[in-house]
Amino acid sequence: MLTESSKKRLHIYKDRLNIILDVAQTINQDHTIEDLLAGFKILLKEELEVGKVLVYTYSNNSWKNLLSMGVSDNEREQIDVEQDLIQYKTIENITLSHPPQLKGFDAVIPLFHRYKEIGYVLIGDVEEEQTGISPTIKHLKLIQIISNLIIVFIENKRMQNALLEQEALKREMQLAARIQNQLIPNDKKLPVYANLELKAFYQPHFGIGGDYYDIIKLSPYKIGFCIADVSGKGVGAAILMSNFQAIIRSLFTATIDLPSLVHKLNERVNDSANNEKFITLFIGRYNTLTRRLTYINAGHLPPIFFDGKKNQIIHLEKGCIGLGMLDFIPHIDVGRMTVPRKSKLMAFTDGLVELERNQMVETDVLELEHIINQRHPIADDMAEIKTRVAELVREGSVFDDIALIAMGFL
Template sequence: MAQPLTRINRLERELHLRQLQVRRLLQITQAINNNVSAGDLFQMYRSFLSSELGVNEMALFVRESEHDERWQLATSIGVDDLPTDLDYADELQRLKRPGNIDEPDHPLFRHFEHVVPVLHKERPIAFILIGSFTDEEDMFERVQIITTISNVIAVAIENKRLFRRQIEQERLEADLDLGAKVQQMLIPKELPTNDFYELSAIYRPKLGVGGDYFDYREFADGKLVFCIGDFTGKGVSAALLMANFQANFHTLIRKRTDLHAFVTEINESVYRITNGDRFVTFFVAEYDRSAHQLHYVNAGHPPAVLVSENGFQLLDKGTTVLGSIDELPVLEVGTVDLPPQALIVTYTDGLTDLQSAAGETFEEEILYQFARRQHYRSAGLFNENLLAKLEEFRQDNEYPDDLTILTCRIFGE
């Protein structure tokens, strides 16, 4: 009579465990559907293992982030002396299959008897280390229940992480899309061409929206002002700063003050907006047709190149970047008496950051020598030939940054 009773007792115990499992799975599923925080899920998990399954020692390790090889202790039971200076990744990665642990002298594993790795798409996303139980009966069933519950918890946490990443990615894409739309409204769609001068541009933002900017303004007295700049930052923040800068550019340049006063004022306006946290490198030039002179200021920007049949000259006089300090310490306006025919090439550092397949950069000297050979070209044809040379130079390499080139051809009298 004793044998059937023992079997019935065991069946009753197993049924009780299964009922616990189903009940707790239902509660955890409802919590996940209600978007309970990871901390609360871990607390439910810990409570179930401790109070209902009688686990005396347990440690749950999860990845710190999706692409991170580091592991962190998410929750534990009965272990307060786990080593903090141990590389958990190296120790855990060798436990690739569920099974027993028999390492009583190991600083991490000495508390535990079982390991359960949780896999998601064949990669480990969690490790559960289990020690002793208050009741040693039905050990196999208890470990199986822990495995099931742990898989549900770990996958839920992983899905939360992936969902957060998706939301962040969507925000970034929306930010870039809005920034690109704002920026496209700021960049001139057409550039002037007449008997006296011609402007042509190459404009390639790396991510659809970048920090490069160029602009121009023509006046009834025949003068032409053109500029190029490179803003720190990307996305909407850079586009909004650029929009404000463009508004100030056109407002201040219409006052027809000299370039010294213009650059001083536009620096103050950028500093007011950014409080010195953002800045812009900037080159601005004014062509005076009647005097056949070029006045310019280079504010921390790669020097523009003035090219003619007599050679080339770097336009490097000016000041520091705009917006980093409220008052520019030094500001020099450069003046050049132009030769009868001249080509002025301005660019952002995306040009000289470009690399060949051999790892060589498109250095300034390459540009200077190319410009000397092409100085007689129109601005449009010069840019077309320069772009072809850049494509040949980079081959399969991507452009590392935004690329902008603004070329001005002066025809003279």
């Protein structure tokens, strides 16, 4: 037969089990974090007679105060988790001997998830002078179990939300990459001229990039082309570059002189980038009848030009500073030349020639010069470059976007 004392203990155990089951059921109903914390406050205050509560959780590489009840702002501000609470590593370390900053509390409960501390709960009584066993001490294990249930739920909820955000971002990035790839013309979409062979290559480092090229048919015998690189990486650079492409398409005509075009582009970049980014650009126009090439290099890596008559390489450097560096470009030097037959031109972004090797960044233009210096068709040169890029990617040497346009003057 159960004694009165045994009956009382059994009744207490049943009450505690019911409380745990209620909390677990609430968690399984997938309530919001705010609703769960509100229910936790009511449980502590009304059912367990605990009136002072502080809950800290670790997320995004910092400790945050998740819940505060019955605690003044001054008390809360005096507590430093790293200095005052980090010492409580295991359940056995739960103690009533605290640093001075914790004198208003009766116990510290460390909380764990997968053997890693993810939270701390500080608790104290409603009335410090009440008689009998402190509710904090009496319900310590129960509070510990409930706190762990709730904090682990919150941690899992955060992880779930983070995964959902990552998936949404991944889908957005994939959509942005598809849109960007549609904006940048591939070999099949390039203009066709009888005495000009055109090739192009684009490889963003992270799905979307800040590199850009375009080849535009301005008239039956005039062609416009450009290659550009936005400072920085990621979505911001890609958005700026997409806007930049639309601007070039709207301004670049068969009759506009290149200095006027570059001044207008500089104005638009300043308006769009708000002095936060700049664009390096190589832009040119070629007349297939007169074989005249006009270009401006706005702070970009100088393209490599192979003179088919002199059998020599020159770098196309004439131009100005990059777009968006100043409100007004003070001086523009226009490059002009007549292109001999069997000449070739390669314009590229720095991702093709700046490589990471042995934790050092090396710039290697010599290999490109060697490829273009051979009297092979431009299509063979491009195939050789693509093979080389694939090797560099496998080696892990490429760390930036790559864009390249190649022109063979027949």
